[in-house]
Amino acid sequence: MSKILAFTNQKGGVGKTTSTANVGAGLARAGQRVLLVDLDPQANLTKGLGLVEAEQNVYGALLGEYRLKAYPLHENLALVAGSSALSGFEKVKGDELDREFLLKELLEPVRERCDYILLDCPPALGLVTLNAYACAQALYVPLEAQMYAADGLEKVLELVGRVRRRLNPELSVGGIFFTRHDGRKVLRRETAEELRALYPGLVLTSFIRESIALGEAPHLGQDIFTYAPQSAGAADYQALVAEILTR
Numbered sequence: 729m730s731k732i733l734a735f736t737n738q739k740g741g742v743g744k745t746t747s748t749a750n751v752g753a754g755l756a757r758a759g760q761r762v763l764l765v766d767l768d769p770q771a772n773l774t775k776g777l778g779l780v781e782a783e784q785n786v787y788g789a790l791l792g793e794y795r796l797k798a799y800p801l802h803e804n805l806a807l808v809a810g811s812s813a814l815s816g817f818e819k820v821k822g823d824e825l826d827r828e829f830l831l832k833e834l835l836e837p838v839r840e841r842c843d844y845i846l847l848d849c850p851p852a853l854g855l856v857t858l859n860a861y862a863c864a865q866a867l868y869v870p871l872e873a874q875m876y877a878a879d880g881l882e883k884v885l886e887l888v889g890r891v892r893r894r895l896n897p898e899l900s901v902g903g904i905f906f907t908r909h910d911g912r913k914v915l916r917r918e919t920a921e922e923l924r925a926l927y928p929g930l931v932l933t934s935f936i937r938e939s940i941a942l943g944e945a946p947h948l949g950q951d952i953f954t955y956a957p958q959s960a961g962a963a964d965y966q967a968l969v970a971e972i973l974t975r
């Protein structure tokens with residue numbers, strides 16, 4: 729039975745999509761069967777992994793127009809495409825009784841066939857994100873290393889508490905990790921330390937450096953292990969994958 733991990737932060741541009749793609753690719757290379765699901769109307773995960781023409785996407789499947797379609801990318805790695813139409817999800821489904829559980833239902837039949845399902849959440853805490861939290865076992869929260877990021881984090885953690893009580897008692901925070909770490913800039917060292925003190929056990933040891941290759945890879949439709957296996961970005965995501973596998 730697969731473990732469902734959601735990459736989430738309502739703050740934009742912190743590395744959710746980059747992390748979903750590269751943690752997914754790393755897990756697949758480690759022999760895990762991985763399904764990625766693009767839940768963002770921007771569909772950056774889909775484009776960034778080179779899927780250009782996906783006729784069947786997660787939105788149509790959520791609406792029951794067709795069955796869930798996973799496009800194979802590599803050995804052990806497949807992707808459910810995103811769609812700009814997802815931005816209308818809340819409007820279309822917002823009044824339905826089971827509106828928070830539509831994704832859970834959709835993923836149920838494929839859970840036997842994979843070890844990990846990774847959800848790339850949009851930068852908002854709306855109905856799509858609630859659907860992700862309602863079916864995930866663990867949330868992974870990327871934070872931009874150079875910024876004071878705790879306010880964004882608090883909102884996520886507050887929502888986790890509510891979701892646990894009302895929708896999904898199994899939900900936990902798998903980890904918080906820093907991305908886009910730039911050694912040339914002065915790191916707000918206290919950010920990492922304050923967060924470690926505030927949330928003991930939640931801040932991961934691995935962090936992701938700012939790396940040109942990580943920014944380039946999605947433009948070529950590739951994950952970092954395919955595009956630049958010797959890069960710092962590949963090494964950092966490899967370490968993150970190893971840490972996630974132990975949790």
Ligand SMILES: Nc1ncnc2c1ncn2[C@@H]1O[C@H](COP(=O)(O)OP(=O)(O)OP(=O)(O)O)[C@@H](O)[C@H]1O
Nearest residue numbers: 740741742743744745746851908937938939942943
């Ligand atoms: N470690 C890194 N080094 C260099 N560039 C990075 C790194 N991580 C992410 N980027 C780049 O930063 C931008 C934002 O990253 P990404 O799309 O992963 O963030 P996001 O949290 O998914 O954003 P959104 O909230 O818009 O969905 C992208 O252009 C990505 O290629």
Ligand SMILES: [Mg+2]
Nearest residue numbers: 744745768772
């Ligand atoms: Mg994104």
